[in-house]
Amino acid sequence: MPAKGKHRRPKSSTLNRGIAAAGTGGAVLVLPVLGATAAHAAPAATATVAKPAAGPSTYVVVAGDSLSGIADKHSVSGGWESLFKNNRDVLGDNPGLIHPGLKLTLGTKGAAEPQRADQRADRSERDDAAAARPAAAPAKKTYTNDLDGWIKESLDILAQHGIPGTYEGIHRNVMRESSGNPLAINNWDSNAVAGTPSKGLLQVIAPTFAAYHVPGTSLDSYDPVANITAACNYAADRYGSIDNVNGPY
Structure with missing residues (x-):
């Protein structure tokens, strides 16, 4: 009767399970086996969507910059044409004339930030207080001494x-x-x-x-x-x- 002992299957490595031999006329090629059980594959990278900047921001031109390059780099809505339009006050009429140190606005200038309810209430209270104040007395008329x-x-x-x-x-x-x-x-x-x-x-x-x-x-x-x-x-x-x-x- 064979001696009692623990019988277990030899541990197989994931590398061995994933390799098969193929003959090539005397040589043996070791090929990885790709199957549905490739549970250890690296997860696919999740694409990150950049959130649009909140409100206008500025960019200082450096050497080698162009309007199209700045617009692409900072995802300016409307491209370089929009960037040029929103910075006519500093660029003039020629979109190619930009120079290092020039400060550009990347968003739309003059976009009004919505007022919070408390800001509107404060302004309303100030307006009411101003309306409640008595009107200033007209300046006393003066006459020449002649x-x-x-x-x-x-x-x-x-x-x-x-x-x-x-x-x-x-x-x-x-x-x-x-x-x-x-x-x-x-x-x-x-x-x-x-x-x-x-x-x-x-x-x-x-x-x-x-x-x-x-x-x-x-x-x-x-x-x-x-x-x-x-x-x-x-x-x-x-x-x-x-x-x-x-x-x-």
Whole structure:
């Protein structure tokens, strides 16, 4: 009886199982056997698809570059024509004139990045706050300190109070009464003899100035604007308008 022992098949290597001999007239060729059991074959490489860059990016030209080469290398949508179109501001009209150091935009310039909801909300709040703020008061109008400025300021005050008068009518009477001197005074006529001399640009006596003084102007009858407005108020009451006065009044 044969001695008891462990019986096992000799381990065969994967190399042996995958090799067969073929005769070639005296020589033996060792050929790999390709079969359906080639489980140890290297897995096929998985193709990697590059994700498009998020938004425009830039590229700095180096020696030897061309627009077509840059477009191919960076997968620019639309090729070199698109690259040229999006960089006309730096390339000019000739796509062949690029030089080292030139910075090109690889995407489409001016592509607006979509706003996030919180950004839109912030902007809306700012707009609402701006709308809620009271409008700034208009700048105060200024006038020159001369006859032209005094008449223009007087006309604005007269308009606020509904008192008629024009630049020409005021100017004509001022030049006749005082020659444009706001400190003019008449010390020789009947008013002066009565103790109430005519004063200022339109030669107004004190009682008339007090009776026809326009609120918001100076109480000094020598003040050019106060003198004009009081005289125009008196002329409007007596003659309809300072424009109707063509002589002593």
